[in-house]
Amino acid sequence: MTTRDIVFAAVGAITALSALLSVTTKHVVHSALWLLVSLGSLAGCYLVLGQELVGLVQLLVYVGAIVVLVLFALMLTRAPIGPHAEIDTPAWQRVVGALLGAATTVLLAALLLPLFSGVTVELDGGAPGGTPAIAQAVFGTWVWPFELLSVLLLVALIGAFAVSRLVLRSEDETVTARGEVRR
Amino acid sequence: MIHLQLPAALAALLAGIGVYGVLARRNAVLVLIGVELILNAANLLLVTAGSRTGAPFAAGPVLTLFVITIAAAEICVALAVVLVLFRTTGAIDLTAVPDLTDEPEPEPDPQPDPEPEPDLRGEVRS
Amino acid sequence: MSWIVRMIVVLPALAALAGLLARRQRLLAAGIAIGMSAYVAVLAFIQWVAPARTADIESIGRLSTGALQVPLHLLSDRLSGLVALAVAVVVLAIQVFTAWYLRDDPRYGQFAATVSLFATGMLLLVQASDLVLILVGWEIMGWCSWLLIGHDSQRPEARRAAYKAFIVTRVADIGMVVGLVALAVRAGSTDLITVLTASGHDTALTVGLVGVIIGVAGKSGLIPFHDWLPDAMEGPTPASALIHAATMVAAGSYVIARLFSLYASHDGARTLLAVLASATMVYAALLAFAQTDLKRMLAYSTLSQIAIMLAALAAAPPDIGFAPAIGHLVAHAFFKALLFLGAGWLSVLAGATALAALRGRLHGTGALRWSIGLGLAALAGVPPLIGFFTKDSVIETSIEGATGGGGARAWLVVVALFVTVVLTATYCARAWLLLDTPLAAAEPQSGGSPNAATGSDVPEAVVVAEEDLAVVTAADSADDAEVERVHAHGHAPITLSAALAVATLAALTVFGTLLLFSLTGALKPGIVSALLSLLLVVGAAYAVWTLSDRGRHDVADRVPSHVRDRAVRGFGADTAYVGVGRAVTAVARLVVALDRDVVDAYPRATVVAARGLGRVGERSHRGVPSLSLLALLAGVVVIAVLGVTAWR
Known part of the structure; x- marks a missing residue:
């Protein structure tokens, strides 16, 4: 056990615990906030693993943007404040869900732990893939996928816009159609 | 120096928690939170694997x-759909049973008192 | 000279087109129709005087059809020259007459144009040296006959008659097409000369000749197909004259005459033709005797006369050939056109075509009386009119064929011919007595009649007859439209030109025999048969004269009424046609039902199954989302576990 192992175990425990809380809490808004904690501490995990850039991007994008977006969505869908009994699926579904989650964990662990058993990485003398190396790779080897990603973001933006517009129009039509029928 | 078994175990744990989150919530936005957790598990696994010596192209x-x-991008579109x-x-x-009548069945055209068949013979005779 | 041959075909077609474009201007339309047909008549006369005697006149160039030669040549010889002249003259007379007869008809322009197109079809057929061109002319006439018969298209009877003519001839045309194709395949060419000189392939020859006979039976009205022709009287009288006299029904005789050298070598086909023609000529003459309508009587006489031509072709010995039949074709063209135009004239005067309404109306009409008299006499075969010579040539030819090895086939024709001579004379005499005896003379006040003994019956009979007259006038006339027109507005008196057209035809009926000298063998009357048939004609006429009490009664009334009523309706041939049509439709329905409900059941079952699967999928797809998610993830985990286990 090295220092990094201990630090990682601590940060990872926070991550796992806050993730668990975020999926079990009865408060809708708390769920989003626990997600924020979980993702933030995951950024800490990245730092411990020596990937400063990934950690910072995680903070920027996930914590800064996505969680905020989720919070907005909760507000727009009039999520109730305070504990709410109707937040979860029926008990038997949750039991099955827990079983499936456990099965996933066990499966992945059974696969990954043997793969990584005894594998260690020396990070103290500077990470092998530091930020300059990532920059080299992104704008060298990965430049086309990178450009493609920008297109993907644009398409997603337009797609989100179009989805809301299209469905809104058809919603109007159904409303009028129903109104006529009612009349 | 760090043992990579620890991050791998955390990734497996996060994925399991995410799956439970997806299945245990009935609010669509909270289901998305579960999905985010699964994605982060994948990210952590990528970083972990990329930390191994000899990983090419800084792929991790x-x-x-x-x-x-x-x-x-995904969360953007998903939240638009949810809204x-x-x-x-x-x-x-x-958990609500979807309203199966939201697509109105093509109603039969209202037949305003169908006209009687024109009696051709009668016309001809007249 | 070959340009004349081409112009004879092309000019009527141009006239039809121009007449259709100018149909709104009545004078212009009439001018185009009459002028063109007059010019064509002149050209046909030139061609008759000096035929080109060639069968290699290019029309539109050969068709490129691979192995089959389709040269599309026209020909010009004595035969085509004579028939083309007769056709052109009759068409000219009909066009002139139509200009007066349909003077008040709003669709005169279309009618005249259709007549021109009809003439195109017949002239093309007459001058064709190619089976394809023969078929083209044949079909043009079939289509135009539909248009002409259905001219008064607002009347359901006319529409029905038009469709009946079209469908019946069309069914028979199946045989025609099959026959012509078989002949063309046999020769490897559609050129007429090649077809006539080809040898071998007896099966193809039999199929071809029999097929052509079936097609001819349809257009010429031989017995199974005969009933369309009397119904075709629903058309205006000039249309009837055109169809009956020189063109459509006679086209069959001409086609068989063209193919005569093939028929001469094939006894089976000729026997079929002889049986059909003999049966038709006697049967149609019998029905003609019973008719109550002048135009229908003429229609049945046409059937009988056409059958005489075909019988001549069936019985003639090969060395005499087709000439007597063609002679009779030309003669029939003249006197039947004369009779129809005369009947049209008379119907305008009397306002009806029913014989009961026409009784005595011919008396004191001058030229018309002479014309119809000449026509009926020629039809009956009274010397020295053209009908006598040609009919006697046919009889003589048949006797020669019978004695020269024709056997039972030719004897059948000879017997049928003599029976027909008697019957023809009978119905002609009946018609003449009915039309000509003044009604006053038929009033039985004077004694001495056989009915005088039972005097109480007589007034009753007169009352019945008058009632009949009223009913018949209103309901039984074939040319209803003309009758209505006359009753409503009256009709302009006949113009000089129309009267002249009728008179020209009358003159041709008398002197047309001279034309026939151009065709070798067309006139060969035998003394013995001539005397015998003359005796029969006179005897029949005298018998009618006596039996009808010198024209005071309708001799056909002596036929038992139930038989006569059915004879007037053609012994239910129409019902039989409808039955055949129904049967064919029923078979078609059965086939459709089999196809749809049995053969198509399997493809449609897959459709139903696919749709059902789709419904099931839709239902499950629209289940509760959380449950669906649960099932989905469970499936993913199961597959992952399986995958990992298998990978291990």
Whole structure:
């Protein structure tokens, strides 16, 4: 056990615990906030693993943007404040869900732990893939996928816009159609 | 120096928690939170694998960045869909039985008193 | 000279087109129709005087059809020259007459144009040296006959008659097409000369000749197909004259005459033709005797006369050939056109075509009386009119064929011919007595009649007859439209030109025999047969004269009424046609039902199954989302576990 192992175990425990809380809490808004904690501490995990850039991007994008977006969505869908009994699926579904989650964990662990058993990485003398190396790779080897990603973001933006517009129009039509029928 | 078994175990744990989150919530936005957890488990695994010595092209961190970007796009579209769903049906409860009549069946055209068949013979005779 | 041959075909077609474009201007339309047909008549006369005697006149160039030669040549010889002249003259007379007869008809322009197109079809057929061109002319006439018969298209009877003519001839045309194709395949060419000189392939020859006979039976009204022709009287009288006199029904005789050298070598086909023609000529003459309508009587006489031509072709010995039949074709063209135009004239005067309404109306009409008299006499075969010579040539030819090895086939024709001579004279005499005896003379006040003994019956009979007259006038006339027109507005008196057209035809009926000298063998009357048939004609006429009490009664009334009523309706041939049509439709329905409900059941079952699967999928797809998610993830985990286990 090295220092990094201990630090990682601590940060990872926070991550796992806050993730668990975020999926079990009865408060809708708390769920989003626990997600924020979980993702933030995951950024800490990245730092411990020596990937400063990934950690910072995680903070920027996930914590800064996505969680905020989720919070907005909760507000727009009039999520109730305070504990709410109707937040979860029926008990038997949750039991099955827990079983499936456990099965996933066990499966992945059974696969990954043997793969990584005894594998260690020396990070103290500077990470092998530091930020300059990532920059080299992104704008060298990965430049086309990178450009493609920008297109993907644009398409997603337009797609989100179009989805809301299209469905809104058809919603109007159904409303009028129903109104006529009612009349 | 760090043992990579620890991050791998955390990734497996996060994925399991995410799966439970997806299945245990009936609010669509909270289901998305579960999905985010699963995605982060994948990210952590990428970073972990990329930390091994000899990983080419800095694939681990770069792919992680890509997945973060894609996750941003995904959550954007997903939240748009959720909002539209909320506006259309007034609720985002995934346990509700969907309203199967939301697509109105093509109603038979209202037949305003069908005209009697023109009697050709009668016309001819007259 | 070959340009004349081409112009004879092309000019009527141009006239039809121009007449259709100018149909709104009545004078212009009439001018185009009459002028063109007059010019064509002149050209046909030139061609008759000096035929080109060639069968290699290019029309539109050969068709490129691979192995089959389709040269599309026209020909010009004595035969085509004579028939083309007769056709052109009759068409000219009909066009002139139509200009007066349909003077008040709003669709005169279309009618005249259709007549021109009809003439195109017949002249093309007459001058064709190619089976394809023969078929083209044949079909043009079939289509135009539909248009002409259905001219008064607002009347359901006319529409029905038009469709009946079209469908019946069309069914028979199946045989025609099959026959012509078989002949063309046999020769490897559609050129007429090649077809006539080809040898071998007896099966193809039999199929071809029999097929052509079936097609001819349809257009010429031989017995199974005969009933369309009397119904075709629903058309205006000039249309009837055109169809009956020189063109459509006679086209069959001409086609068989063209193919005569093939028929001469094939006894089976000729026997079929002889049986059909003999049966038709006697049967149609019998029905003609019973008719109550002048135009229908003429229609049945046409059937009988056409059958005489075909019988001549069936019985003639090969060395005499087709000439007597063609002679009779030309003669029939003249006197039947004369009779129809005269009947049209008379119907305008009397306002009806029913014989009961026409009784005595011919008396004191001058030229018309002479014309119809000449026509009926020629039809009956009274010397020295053209009908006598040609009919006697046919009889003489048949006797020669019978004695020269024709056997039972030719004897059948000879017997049928003599029976027909008697019957023809009978119905002609009946018609003449009915039309000509003044009604006053038929009033039985004077004694001495056989009915005088039972005097109480007589006034009753007169009352019945007058009632009949009223009913018949209103309901039984074939040319209803003309009758209505006359009753409503009256009709302009006949113009000089129309009267002249009728008179020209009358003159041709008398002197047309001279034309026939151009065709070798067309006139060969035998003394013995001539005397015998003359005796039969006189005897029949005298018998009618006596039996009808010198024209005071309708001799056909002596036929038992139930038989006569059915004879007037053609012994239910129409019902039989409808039955055949119904049967064919029923078979078609059965086939459709089999196809749809049995053969198509399997493809449609897959459709039903796919749709059902789709419904099931839709239902499950629209289940509760959380449950669906649960099932989905469970499936993913199961597959992952399986995958990992298998990978291990």
